[in-house]
Amino acid sequence: MKQLRNKDGIMLQVLTEAMYGRSRMVVYQELKEPFQVYVIEKEKFDHWIQNEEQTNVKSPEKRRPVQEEKETRCEKKASQSVIERFLDANTYSGKIEVLESTEEFIDGNILDMMAASMDVLVEGDSIDEKYFSLMQILRTQAKFETNR
Secondary structure (H helix, E strand, C coil), X not given: CEEEECCCCCEEEEEEEEEECCEEXXXXXXXXXXXXXXXXXXXXHHHHHHHHHHHHHCCCCCCHHHHHHHHHHHHHHHHHHHHHHHHHCCCHHXXXXXXXXXXXXXXXXXXXXXXHHCCCCCCCCCHHHHHHHHHHHHHHHHHCCCCC
8 A cells, every 4th residue: 555645744545546437536544543534536636645745856955964964953852852751651642642742753763762662563664664563552552551
């Protein structure tokens, strides 16, 4: 299944393409709770995704090294804060909240550290696969968590 980001930055996956009368439709699902499934005309969907890709292509190349230096310092602070908040969360539900609220600051290393702190192994090669693997583990643990 094809995974993309929508204009709001939410991950989605294309489940299938379908026909409705003479119209070609795309059936996709948001990869964020409550995991809604939507149907949209293929033409509109392609235009929507094309605009997203074009937006990403237009970023100026000359400024990139300067931005990367600033981002590195900010990301380092953000990643430390994310890990601290994750470790400080007393419940699995709290860890889920931290993970969801800091999704934009999370990279593969942070996900690996979070998983190691729980003595679990996250599956997947990409950041998104690792994220959803860890989220699934946390949700499973949260189901069996008691408030005694």
